[in-house]
Amino acid sequence: MEVILVSACLLGENCKYNGGNNYHEKIELLKKKYDIIPICPEVLGGLSTPRSPSEIKNYRVINKEGLDVTKNFILGRDKVINIVKYAKVRKALLKENSPSCGVNHIYDGKFSHTLINGEGITTSALRKLGIEIYSENDIEELLK
Ligand code: SF4
Numbered sequence: 524m525e526v527i528l529v530s531a532c533l534l535g536e537n538c539k540y541n542g543g544n545n546y547h548e549k550i551e552l553l554k555k556k557y558d559i560i561p562i563c564p565e566v567l568g569g570l571s572t573p574r575s576p577s578e579i580k581n582y583r584v585i586n587k588e589g590l591d592v593t594k595n596f597i598l599g600r601d602k603v604i605n606i607v608k609y610a611k612v613r614k615a616l617l618k619e620n621s622p623s624c625g626v627n628h629i630y631d632g633k634f635s636h637t638l639i640n641g642e643g644i645t646t647s648a649l650r651k652l653g654i655e656i657y658s659e660n661d662i663e664e665l666l667k
Contacts, residue, residue, distance in 0.1 A: 569595050615656050627641075
């Protein structure tokens, strides 16, 4: 079966900043078609769960307490890149709106609950590697 990288929170893993997850029921269908490699770039980058939420501002990642956590996001991104290269991944299903995994939108960096066009730190790197990126809103495309 083809391998696919999937944001771990979409699989039901409690790695979200608030200790919860973003489980998507269509994942069960995806499991029948692909070998799934779960990744959470923020946990891979050394951040704990739960953790303060973060947003991207001026090319840095800042958490709600004002701490610059860019190095954690970069570390997580680089670990995901290693996984992608090792496992020869061609596709990724990533969680929309996240500062790591966002596909088409991220929050505006002001913690104002406002979405803007943009992508997460890990998503950006995977796109540069030529990986096909899907969000949970595109999951039907992966099931065709
Ligand atoms: S970094 Fe990605 S995988 Fe981890 S909780 Fe956030 S959206 Fe989910």
